[in-house]
Amino acid sequence: MSLLELFFFFFRISAVTFGGGIVILGxxxxxxxxxxxxxxxxxxxxxxxxxxxxxxLAVSISWLVGVRYRGFWGGVAAVLGAxxxxxxxxxxxxxxxLKYSSLPAVRGFFRGVLAGTGAIIASVVFDNTKxxxxxxxxxxxxxxxxxxxxxxxxxxxxxxxxxxxAVQLAAExxxxxx
Amino acid sequence: MSMLLKLVSVFAQIGICAxxxxxxxxxxxxxxxxxxxxxxTEEDFAQVLAVSQVTPGPIAINAATFVGFRQAGFWGSLAxxxxxxxxxxxxxxxxxxxxxxxxxxxSQKAKALLRPVVSGLLVLSLIPPMKATAGNxxxxxxxxxxxxxxxxxxxxxxxxxxxxxxxxxxxxxxVLS
Numbered sequence: 208m209s210l211l212e213l214f215f216f217f218f219r220i221s222a223v224t225f226g227g228g229i230v231i232l233g234x235x236x237x238x239x240x241x242x243x244x245x246x247x248x249x250x251x252x253x254x255x256x257x258x259x260x261x262x263x264l265a266v267s268i269s270w271l272v273g274v275r276y277r278g279f280w281g282g283v284a285a286v287l288g289a290x291x292x293x294x295x296x297x298x299x300x301x302x303x304x305l306k307y308s309s310l311p312a313v314r315g316f317f318r319g320v321l322a323g324t325g326a327i328i329a330s331v332v333f334d335n336t337k338x339x340x341x342x343x344x345x346x347x348x349x350x351x352x353x354x355x356x357x358x359x360x361x362x363x364x365x366x367x368x369x370x371x372x373a374v375q376l377a378a379e380x381x382x383x384x385x
Numbered sequence: 386m387s388m389l390l391k392l393v394s395v396f397a398q399i400g401i402c403a404x405x406x407x408x409x410x411x412x413x414x415x416x417x418x419x420x421x422x423x424x425x426t427e428e429d430f431a432q433v434l435a436v437s438q439v440t441p442g443p444i445a446i447n448a449a450t451f452v453g454f455r456q457a458g459f460w461g462s463l464a465x466x467x468x469x470x471x472x473x474x475x476x477x478x479x480x481x482x483x484x485x486x487x488x489x490x491x492s493q494k495a496k497a498l499l500r501p502v503v504s505g506l507l508v509l510s511l512i513p514p515m516k517a518t519a520g521n522x523x524x525x526x527x528x529x530x531x532x533x534x535x536x537x538x539x540x541x542x543x544x545x546x547x548x549x550x551x552x553x554x555x556x557x558x559x560v561l562s
Contacts, residue, residue: 221441221442222441223441224441224442225438225439225440225441225442225546225547228405228406228407228408228409228443228444229406229407230407231443252489252492255489255492255493255496256477256492258405258406258492258496259492259495259496259499260404260473260476260477260480260495261400261401261402261403261404261473261476262400262401262403262406262469262470262472262473262474262476262477263400263403263406263410263443263445263446263469263470263473264406264407264443265406265442265443265446266400266443266446266469266470266473266474267473267474267477270474270477271477282474286470286474290442290446290466290470292441292442293440293441293442293443293446293447293450294442294446294450294462294466296440296441296442297436297437297440297442297446297447297450297451297454297462298450298454298459298462300436300440300451301450301451301454301455301462302454304432304436304451305455308432311562312558312562313558314561314562315557315558315559315560315561315562316435316554316555316557316558317431317432317435317436317554317557318517318518318521318525318557318561318562319525319528319553319554319555319556319557319558319561320435320438320439320550320553320554320557321431321434321435321514321517321518321521321525322514322518322521322525322526322528322529322532322553322557322561323438323528323529323532323546323549323550323552323553323554324434324435324438324514324550325511325514325515325517325518325529325532326528326529326530326531326532326533326535326536327438327532327536327546327549327550328408328507328510328511328514329511329515329529329533330533330536330537331408331507332507332508332510332511335503335504335507336504336507336508338504339500339501339504342500342501345501346500346501346504347501348501349501349502349505350501350502350504350505351505352505353501353502353505353506354505354506354508354509357412357413357416357506357509358412358509358512361416361420361421363416363421364402364412364413364416365398365401365402368402368404368502371501371502371505372498372499372502375498375501376498
């Protein structure tokens, strides 16, 4: 893909993908497989790496794919393509939101969307928690720990996440020693 | 410290901690823009969440652009959005340089370690919309429960949640204002 193609490849996907996250990885895989110039295996590896590193998934996957095709500037073109659609849309909406968010109809609109968002997150959380907790107590400790540290004690998320990972590594070491 | 530098620092931190992507980023953003800096109230934050759910793009980018704009206009939104993206890319480059090839086992292992952490973050991400909805009265709470049923049984909404949200927005404008 040329720089321009890379830019528009991610621009197109980003402009129609709501919510980001895992959804965007699926879209990229689907579209890239259609093109067929990256091996399936390689693509799965990139997606897997993007998912195990921090940062918006749209950003990490577009960087990896861009660099794979055209080096540094390929990465830049791909990332710009991925972030421009949401950036432009929010930039245009921001002044409107700030100006009109106290109007009753606008407030009502947000209240409705939030009720629906609650339902969407709740169903995601339900499935996800069931999966995590069914994997045994190993997952239970970091699961509770990260919630308590950020939600209750307001510890900086970076340290909270680090500590929750350290707990798991420590637990693994102890089990192996036995 | 000028506002632009503060925005860069805050959103770079969010970028570097944003494991799992999507909704699990929400508690991190809330920690930084509500709890620690006080830039937004809880209600403002819920509004940012609502906007990001009905516009395309990752929540973190939507939030960076909006909060940046609110705090420091166009340059604020640019600074916040770019630092949110550049920080994790820099980290990704460092990791790839150090490891040369990231083996499948390593990224599997990293994902396994992150899974329960991301689950915990997801539970936290439920708090802002639930708090807002609880404060918006019985019709809003009813809409929430109806949403659970719709997502369970209606394929169209399950596959296009933003369609449901737009409908909910319209209902909200009519009955929740």
